[in-house]
Amino acid sequence: MKVLRAGLCVLLAFAVLAHGAVEVWSESIVEIGAAVLLVLWACVTFLDLSQGRKTEIQWNPLNWPLLAFCGIGAMQLFFHLTAYPFLTRAELLRAASCWIVFFLATQAFRSRSELSGLAWFVVLFCFAVSLLGIAQYFTAGDEIYWFRLAGNGVKPFGPFVNRNHFAGFIELTLPTGLALLMLRGLRRDLAPMIAVLTLVPVSAMVLSSSRAGIIGMGIEICILAAFRIARRGSERLRLGPLAGAVAAGVILIGWVGAGNAMARFRPGRDTGVSLGKRTAMVHGALNIFLDHPISGSGLGTTVAVYPRYETMYDGKLIDHVHNDYAEALAETGILGAGCGLAFLFLLFREARKNYVAEQGHFSRALHAGAIAAVAGLLFHSFFDFNLHIFSNALLFLLQAFLITATPVGSTSFQNGTEEVPHRSRSMRRRSRSAEAGAF
16 A cells, blocks of 8 residues: 555645646646556455455545535536536546545555654645745746746746635645644654744745635634643643744744735735625626526536626636635535535534544644644635645545544654553543443
């Protein structure tokens, strides 16, 4: 499974670095890569079974709504319920690839060491992409990778054509490092390094000047702080390291410059898509839903259907409504809304169950970071379409997997080495009482 784990990480990294995998060539590579990894997993599993080795296939409850959502797209094609079959077919391929990556992640990352490796990949990759974005901000202007112009009047940041999609990437990756730092999910001697690796993405988020992204990041930090404070009953709360990290972050943000970001919150400033335009797009999407209430107009058909419902024409093509929920409702109707609600219900149920389960600091931090990441992007989705950016959709499902991942056993760190801790007297007493009650 090492090859599978490495392949998933490479695929995620490629999707992000290839401008979020929003072009045909990059989408195709991600879809082909997901299919190849699925075939690889199937071959390895078949060989294990044929040789008598026990192989357990993990089935995540979130698979059901994800597969049902793909089923809606297939039904639209089969019964000719889509306004543009080609667009629906292309969107269905992307949705199926997202499910494949989610399914393979549940098979590839199970043990503590495997989850630890995934967490470090997320933290280091978030830092590297943020550093790239900061470097481009000060040296490349509106060019991506110093040679490719974004065009269409959009403001790129890092490898993304739109700074709001870079903000979505940060929202999905930053909380992993922050949670490990705030909830003591790593050795104490690694805390300074993690602090540096998380402060740089915070600065990059501020420089990107994405208003919804900055607010979403603030929500994520508040969620993690609430998790940290809630743990004070079981362990002594230490605010010194956290206060030091916050102070360092404020100094760093002030040094790199936060004037542009603050200016975008002032009334009357040019902020790209105006509030009136966003409201008009949501209104148009809801009108599409009213005309196609059951199964929607078809996956991926907003760009083709929306012009009939345009009420504030400005000469620009609308490929996505700046609201993931309204667009999903327009394209998949009540059936898609049911899948979305089922997904959120199962996600919330698993998040609560896994977070309160008995586990180590690392496992709890991993769950808390994933909860914060998903919550941040769900908020951002009211104002943008990050879930329609291939790379961010994959990262969203990766964090959803981490929320629902089975909690792993606790470990303590002493003198830089890991060892299984001794349970406290009260914990042993509760355990004996539970065992006695079971009989």
